[in-house]
Amino acid sequence: MKVLIQRVSEACVRVDGSMVGEIGQGLLLLIGIEAHDDEPLVERMARRIVGYRVFADDADKMNLDVRDVGGALLAVSQFTLAADTRKGRRPSFSGAAEPETGRRLYEYCVECLRSEGVAVATGIFAADMQVSLINDGPVTFLLEL
Numbered sequence: 001m002k003v004l005i006q007r008v009s010e011a012c013v014r015v016d017g018s019m020v021g022e023i024g025q026g027l028l029l030l031i032g033i034e035a036h037d038d039e040p041l042v043e044r045m046a047r048r049i050v051g052y053r054v055f056a057d058d059a060d061k062m063n064l065d066v067r068d069v070g071g072a073l074l075a076v077s078q079f080t081l082a083a084d085t086r087k088g089r090r091p092s093f094s095g096a097a098e099p100e101t102g103r104r105l106y107e108y109c110v111e112c113l114r115s116e117g118v119a120v121a122t123g124i125f126a127a128d129m130q131v132s133l134i135n136d137g138p139v140t141f142l143l144e145l
Contacts (some may be wrong), residue, residue, distance in 0.1 A: 007139035021121035026071030032081025046112035076123040
């Protein structure tokens with residue numbers, strides 16, 4: 001599982017021109033589910049995301065997590081994160097989870113994030129989405145498990 005997290009002052013996702021999810025301050029999560037992923041791994045990743053300290057404290061150090069700042073999450077599925085780009089000029093998606101498994105684990109990840117007490121907005125699994133954001137910092141991390 002790979003999750004690209006971006007600290008944002010605001011972010012939204014649209015499908016067919018309609019807003020389907022938006023947040024103010026918080027984290028945009030681009031979530032890539034891989035073939036070997038399972039529920040226990042998703043649970044660990046959700047706890048890691050919510051506890052990841054990427055917001056500045058009073059001393060301007062990254063010591064606060066999304067809950068500490070009253071932020072929200074925007075979770076967007078992105079199977080292209082599972083691409084193997086080590087060779088050639090075209091990505092291979094053989095390591096990505098099958099669509100049914102990807103959907104199930106993405107939805108489970110959203111449930112796990114919500115169970116951590118954070119507001120979570122979402123995109124629509126497998127839709128053609130347009131994501132807009134204002135990256136605060138910019139601050140971007142790739143989390144892998």
